[in-house]
Amino acid sequence: MRQTEDIIQKLLRIRKARELSEQPQMSEEEVEALREFIIENRRQIPPFAMSHFDRLEASGKMGIAEVVDKKCSACGARISDDEIAYLQKNKNIGVCDNCFAFIYMDGQKFAGDDEFFADLLRRARTAEKPNQAK
């Protein structure tokens, strides 16, 4: 996977993991696994990208948004054809001129995260009693 795609996917997963960890039905083990996942993934994202994302999300905005129908899905601003060509060309990551969210194309590529997190949480639940495994 290209580095830019990798960053897009990690940012999306960090956001998803944070949302999941805030759900009341999560067990301690699950929350712990999600926190570890977030820390590990944050380490792999360039610091400037991470802090840009954090700043936006902390102020209640979206740090990353898909471009849908040539518009930023965070704020609805129109994305220029030049920018769209750039995003499509090498699966690049851009920034919305209006809301400053990171923007990307082709959300299907990053779907399948439900299954990814179901797996992660299943592993967190089954790994919780090492002493009884013998």
Ligand SMILES: [Zn+2]
């Ligand atoms: Zn926007």
